[in-house]
Structure formats: structure tokens, C-alpha cells
Amino acid sequence: MGRRAKRKQGEPEPLTFLPKSKSYKEDHTGKKRKLEREIDNKKVLELLNDDSTEFSENESANESANESENESENENENEIVSESESESETDSELDIEKKAHILDKEKKKEEELANAELQNNIEQMEKFVLPNTQDDENENENENEDNSDIQIIGRRIQDIVGVLNNFNKLGDKERGRSAYVEQLMKDMAVYYGYSDYLLEKLFHLFSVSEAVEFFEANEISRPVTIRTNTLRARRRDLAQALVNRGVNLEPIGKWTKVGLTVFDSSVPIGATPEYLAGHYILQTASSFLPVMALAPQENEKILDMASAPGGKTTYIAALMKNTGIIFANDSNKERTKGLVSNIYRLGVKNTIVCNYDGRQFPTVIGGFDRVLLDAPCSGTGVISKDPSIKINKLEKDFKLMPHLQKQLILSAIDSVDAKSSTGGYIVYSTCSVTVEENEEVVNYALLKRPNVKLVETDLDFGQDGFTKYRGKVFHPSLKLTKRYYPHVHNMDGFFVSKFKKFSNTFAENKENKDTEKVEKVKKGKIDENNKKNESSGKTNITKKSRPIEDELESLGLDGISEDNENESENLESDDDPSEEGSENELENLESDEEANEENCNLLF
Numbered sequence: 001m002g003r004r005a006k007r008k009q010g011e012p013e014p015l016t017f018l019p020k021s022k023s024y025k026e027d028h029t030g031k032k033r034k035l036e037r038e039i040d041n042k043k044v045l046e047l048l049n050d051d052s053t054e055f056s057e058n059e060s061a062n063e064s065a066n067e068s069e070n071e072s073e074n075e076n077e078n079e080i081v082s083e084s085e086s087e088s089e090t091d092s093e094l095d096i097e098k099k100a101h102i103l104d105k106e107k108k109k110e111e112e113l114a115n116a117e118l119q120n121n122i123e124q125m126e127k128f129v130l131p132n133t134q135d136d137e138n139e140n141e142n143e144n145e146d147n148s149d150i151q152i153i154g155r156r157i158q159d160i161v162g163v164l165n166n167f168n169k170l171g172d173k174e175r176g177r178s179a180y181v182e183q184l185m186k187d188m189a190v191y192y193g194y195s196d197y198l199l200e201k202l203f204h205l206f207s208v209s210e211a212v213e214f215f216e217a218n219e220i221s222r223p224v225t226i227r228t229n230t231l232r233a234r235r236r237d238l239a240q241a242l243v244n245r246g247v248n249l250e251p252i253g254k255w256t257k258v259g260l261t262v263f264d265s266s267v268p269i270g271a272t273p274e275y276l277a278g279h280y281i282l283q284t285a286s287s288f289l290p291v292m293a294l295a296p297q298e299n300e301k302i303l304d305m306a307s308a309p310g311g312k313t314t315y316i317a318a319l320m321k322n323t324g325i326i327f328a329n330d331s332n333k334e335r336t337k338g339l340v341s342n343i344y345r346l347g348v349k350n351t352i353v354c355n356y357d358g359r360q361f362p363t364v365i366g367g368f369d370r371v372l373l374d375a376p377c378s379g380t381g382v383i384s385k386d387p388s389i390k391i392n393k394l395e396k397d398f399k400l401m402p403h404l405q406k407q408l409i410l411s412a413i414d415s416v417d418a419k420s421s422t423g424g425y426i427v428y429s430t431c432s433v434t435v436e437e438n439e440e441v442v443n444y445a446l447l448k449r450p451n452v453k454l455v456e457t458d459l460d461f462g463q464d465g466f467t468k469y470r471g472k473v474f475h476p477s478l479k480l481t482k483r484y485y486p487h488v489h490n491m492d493g494f495f496v497s498k499f500k501k502f503s504n505t506f507a508e509n510k511e512n513k514d515t516e517k518v519e520k521v522k523k524g525k526i527d528e529n530n531k532k533n534e535s536s537g538k539t540n541i542t543k544k545s546r547p548i549e550d551e552l553e554s555l556g557l558d559g560i561s562e563d564n565e566n567e568s569e570n571l572e573s574d575d576d577p578s579e580e581g582s583e584n585e586l587e588n589l590e591s592d593e594e595a596n597e598e599n600c601n602l603l604f
């Protein structure tokens, strides 16, 4: 296990020599932050007044917990509030703006001082020589008897970064920049406790300074965030109820009207009456993004292809106001239990839970208006939550996982009806930041399915996806995909892409189609089924006019309803093709490794 999986007492301080990105610094100011939050709770609630439109009118407000006041009273209250809203908002905004200005000034000053100090350090630094021999190491250790190895490595990381930031002046030209970078990666792998393989993979996503920020951010937990379940509550009412229970919170940011950041709480946030009544779900901020990009509409038919434990499914249901129908699928039967319980708790009534291998979906049911594929992934965006990823993910995983992801993405595309009057969209997301699991998978889908194109995610922040990476060149539209990083956005690392399917056939690109057929024959049964459909010029699309009930009956699935106590048992029927779960699925993929290698090279 990594030596720095969790910072312990006596361990060296975080590497603070680099000016931190704005959002990162803002959100990790500890005690000072907490005091500010306590003063501002009233203002937060005032600012939340405009949330009233969020609540689904279809649901009874009587289901609310303690704050279940008469709904019409609430409506009247809202009207009154909205009359005076602009005035009070302006006042509070002005107040907040003033504070923000003061904070901005302080921050600027701090950054200037930090930069000056950094420059000073660089200038005063003697010419740094890379550690060469064991003797050098021993010498260092003797000089700093009090210091542990890890502290020495920490300091060396700082030194090397200093040199690399001013290589002309401080670097040894003969040895070259790459020798320093190599040493830096070795040291960082030890310091942060990563396998050399993963550290290198992640390191190359960033500039040197940014890489250190990324690895540092992975040592710190992200803020706890919750999503208001608008099927059962308004954010403002929820915030008020939680503040009354001693919870210190504020809206996550302007980009979401349903999210709240919880700074601290005198009650367990996963066991409040509001939680048990389904007014909110604990959900990381970046998990909101794929659903926002999907933009589900009321009365649509939507597939959530890899859905357990249901954070995104239940958000989709809320945006659809419990209308239409969602197929929430997951190949892992065990995990569907959590999905079912979230669906019940949050009052979702438009969702069917099913348990197929997502790669089979086009042979099961098709004709979806939208499909979300929140794909299984290596989890390199959530290392702060699961530090075991630092050493557990092997080279093999970064071949097998993209292989599965590529099969799933084609299946997701084939499950959508391009003729949908309201949709025809596919969102592909992962909580990983590696290029193999993101841009390469999307690029592969574009190549294999010329009947789709990438479109804007409509997410108003995030970094653009890579159009080239370490010698590989992707389709220029990859720029439309979005990347999220812990050190930049103070949320889990995430990737979001959105496709529009504009045709149910893909005869346009004959060359690709032929290549694809050959590969499909290689791959066997599932793809044989697809091939039959393709030769008829169609992807697998169930007629949309067919009543949902018939479709469900033919699948042996009934809707989840409160009347049917045995529902989840029924859903775990024995015709599940993927009982063994994702571990074994990946094992099975090994025989296809050759084909995978081939696919990885198919770049635009």
C-alpha cells in the first residue's frame, strides 16, 4: 500500500510550493472557511429562494418529512418571496460581492507572495544535481538524521520541479530534461504510493507543475455533496431543514440548482429524517454532469446501461418528473440491490431495473430516445476515495477495460433510435482520467459508427477533451468532450461526451463497415446477432409504437411499483447472462486482446 495513502501525523506537509489553482485553494481553507460558513447560512437560504420551480408538482408534498407544510402555503410564500426577491437578492449579492472582493484581494496578495517566494527559492537554489549514486543518498540521510526517507524524497520532488520550471538556468543540459523528469516520476511514485506504471500514465496528462497539483489533490478528500431529489423536495426547503439540524452547507455552484456542499454536520448526513424520506441522495458533484449532458425529457424512453447503485438513474427520473420510462440496467446482480433500494427511497416510479450484460442490449430491447453509458472504468478520477487504485490497477486493466468500454459504447449507440422525435442522444462518461478509457473509446465509436457525431455537452465548465495525445491523433470533434479534474474543479476526475445519432443505418462508410464485419465475426455470438440486424440495414430497434407493457412482458419484467413487494426478486431472474460480474467479464476479454490492440490503433 502506498506510503502516502493517508497523511499521518509527523509526515511532511503537502507540497505547497506551487501556487494552487483558484478553486482548489478556495475550497480547502479549513477552519477559516467553517467560520465564514456559519455566518452566511442565512444568506445561503435567501439565495436559494429561486429554487421553487425545481419541485416536481406530480409528487405530493405530504411525503415530505418534518418540513411537510401545506404545499399551497409554500406556493403563496414563493409568490411573495419572488416579488421582493430581486431587491433582497441584490442586497445580499452586494454584501457577498464586497466580501468576495476583500477575499479576492487577499488571495491575490497571497499568490503574489507565493510566486515571489518561489522565484526567490529558484534564484537562490544552487544548481541542482540529480541524485546519482547510493553515496549521494547516504550523504543526504546523514545530513538530515531526523528526516525520514519520505521527507527527503518530498524535498527532492520540490527541487526537481524548481529546476524543471527554470531549466535553462538550473538544469544540467548534458543530462537533459528527460533525466530530471524520469527521476521526478520515480520519486513521486514513492512519495504518493503509486505503481510506477500508473504514475507515469497519469503524469503525462499534465504539465510538470500541474501533475504535482493533481497528485496532491488526490491526497485530500473532495467536499461532501448531496443532490436534492426534486421528486420529493425543494432545495431551499431541504437546505432549511438541514441547517435546522446543525448542518453547515451552501449551493455547490451556479451550474447546478439541485446540489449542496456539506461542510460539516452535527448529525450523520446519511441518516437524517430527510435522507430517509428520500429528499436527497449523497452524490459527488461530478456525477451530476453526465445526466445534465444527457438532458432527459419528460415522457421519453431512456436506457441507463450501467446504472448501479443508481445515483444517475434517480437524477434522470427526477428530471423526467417520473414520466416516460427508464431501463436501469447493470450486469452485476449484487449491485442492483442498492439500485432498487435507492429507487424506492427516492420515490422513483418510472424505472425498470434489469440485469443484462450491456453488450447484449440491442438484442434485448432497442428504440431508446437517449442512452447513458456511465461505463465501468479504472477509477483514476476517484483515487482520493479509493487509494488502493494507486497500486491495484495493472497494465492489463488498461487494456481490458477500454476493450469492454468499446464494446459497450457500440451497444449504447445501437440501442438508440435516430428517428426519436425528442432525442437520439448517447452520453458516454467515466470516472477515469486516462485517455485510453475516454478519448480513445469515443474516437473508436466515431470510427465504427459513422451514423453518430459528437455534439456539445452543454456543460458550461470543464476542460476540452484531447484531440491528440502522445503521438496519437483523434477526430477534431473530440474537443467537444469534457474533462474534470480534482485539482482544477475540486471534484472527482470525470469525463463526459455526448453523441447524436442521425441515422439508424451506417452504410455511409463502407470501408469501416467491412473492417467491422471481420472483427465482429472474430468476436462471436453477441456480435453475430448484431451482424444479422446490420445486414438488413438496421440496428436493433424495437418498434417505438409497441406498448411498454408488452415489451416488459416479453422480457419477463414488470415495473417497480410499491404494490409489488417481490419485484426485486423477480428482476433477479435466472436468465442473466452475466452473473459472474465484471471481474470475470474482463477475464473473458483476454482472448480478444489481439483484436483490442488492433482497435487501439484505429485512430483518425
Ligand SMILES: C[S@@+](CC[C@H](N)C(=O)[O-])C[C@H]1O[C@@H](n2cnc3c(N)ncnc32)[C@H](O)[C@@H]1O
Pocket (backbone or CB within 6 Å): 287, 305, 306, 307, 308, 309, 310, 311, 312, 313, 329, 330, 331, 332, 335, 356, 357, 358, 359, 374, 375, 376, 377, 408, 582, 585
Ligand atoms: C461507474 S459504475 C455505474 C455508476 C452508476 N451509473 C451510478 O451513477 O450510480 C459502472 C457499473 O457498470 C457495471 N458494469 C460492468 N460491466 C458491465 C456490463 N458489461 N454491462 C452492464 N453493466 C456493467 C458495474 O457493475 C457498475 O455498477
